[in-house]
Amino acid sequence: DVKVTQSSRYLVKRTGEKVFLECVQDMDHENMFWYRQDPGLGLRLIYFSYDVKMKEKGDIPEGYSVSREKKERFSLILESASTNQTSMYLCASSNRVGSYNEQFFGPGTRLTVL
Amino acid sequence: GEDVEQSLFLSVREGDSSVINCTYTDSSSTYLYWYKQEPGAGLQLLTYIFSNMDMKQDQRLTVLLNKKDKHLSLRIADTQTGDSAIYFCAESMAGGSYIPTFGRGTSLIVHP
Numbered sequence: 001d002v003k004v005t006q007s008s009r010y011l012v013k014r015t016g017e018k019v020f021l022e023c024v025q026d027m028d029h030e031n032m033f034w035y036r037q038d039p040g041l042g043l044r045l046i047y048f049s050y051d052v053k054m055k056e057k058g059d060i061p062e063g064y065s066v067s068r069e070k071k072e073r074f075s076l077i078l079e080s081a082s083t084n085q086t087s088m089y090l091c092a093s094s095n096r097v098g099s100y101n102e103q104f105f106g107p108g109t110r111l112t113v114l
Numbered sequence: 115g116e117d118v119e120q121s122l123f124l125s126v127r128e129g130d131s132s133v134i135n136c137t138y139t140d141s142s143s144t145y146l147y148w149y150k151q152e153p154g155a156g157l158q159l160l161t162y163i164f165s166n167m168d169m170k171q172d173q174r175l176t177v178l179l180n181k182k183d184k185h186l187s188l189r190i191a192d193t194q195t196g197d198s199a200i201y202f203c204a205e206s207m208a209g210g211s212y213i214p215t216f217g218r219g220t221s222l223i224v225h226p
Contacts, residue, residue, distance in 0.1 A: 004156070033213070040122065042202070042218030043157075058213075090156055099144040101206035101214050105156030 003027075004106040006091055012112045019078040021109050023091030030095055032074035033103065034058075034066065037088040049074055081113045120203055120217035127225050132190040134220045136203030139184060143205040146179060147214065148188045151200040160201070161188075190222075198224045 007022035025032065031050050035043040035058075045058030047066040055066050063085060067075045074093075078085055088110050092103040117139045126132045138146070144165050149157040163170045163177045163186070170177045176189040190197055203217040 040218065043216045045213060048213060092156075096206075099206055100162075101145065102147065102159050102162070103157070103214060105158065107156045108154070 004091055004093055004104050006089075006106040006109050008109050009107060010110050010112075012114065013078075013081050014114055015082060017078075017081050017113075019081050019111065019113075021076040021078075021089055021091075021111070023074045023076070023093075023106055024072055025074075025093040025104070026072065027093065027095070027104070028071065029093035029104070030071075031093060032068065033092040033094075034064075034074065034076045035090045035092065036060070037090055037108070043090065046076065081111075083113050085111065086113045087111060118203055118205060118215050118217040120201075120220045122218065123221050123223070125223045125225065126193050128193060128195055130193055132188075132193045132197065132222055132224075134188045134190075134201050134203075134222065136186040136188075136217055137184055138186065138203075138205050138215075140205065140207055140215075141181075141184065142207045143184075145206045146177075146186050147204040147206075148175075148177065149202040149204060149216075151202065151219070153199070157202060193222075193224050195224045195226065198222055 004025045033048040034046040049055045049068040065077045090108045091106040094103045119137045147162040148160045150160045151157045174191045178187045200219040202219045204214040206214040
């Protein structure tokens, strides 16, 4: 079974703190993604990576950075957390086969910034 | 441009059929997917359909694809309280990017 794990299910941080969200996948997938999910807005892509040390901005990269030093691990960094970054964060991975592009998701991290 | 639209809410009684609808704009879509997100969890692929098919059935799930109208639907027969979740429609395209396009999700609420 493909497994995508995220370091925390729930996290509470203070405004201005640096926050690290970690994601690990065990299926040797090339592609990894970070989304945030807010009610009524669906999934919004923050960053994605299609290879080690490669990263691409998604739709809402402001206030975030990422790191992919190893193929199985993709980290999301909030340099200085703000209250508007309170959200559910979802990590996903995929290996595209032709145009079939199933994504495998982690359980999510619910981040609250006070 | 790429756009996938869904209604935000659907409420049904236990035992009834649920139909969740989705429209998309890109005619080069090759695969269309339905993901399910249970409360407090990540998304999980429920089923998918290839664009050269009209229908796909899998136990209580029926996916209908109308390519002419760019309309996708998911029918759940004999809906149970355990089907309460958010359902996301998504598409991926031939020659497209690594990223499928997701709709905003439909919250299905099943009443006893």
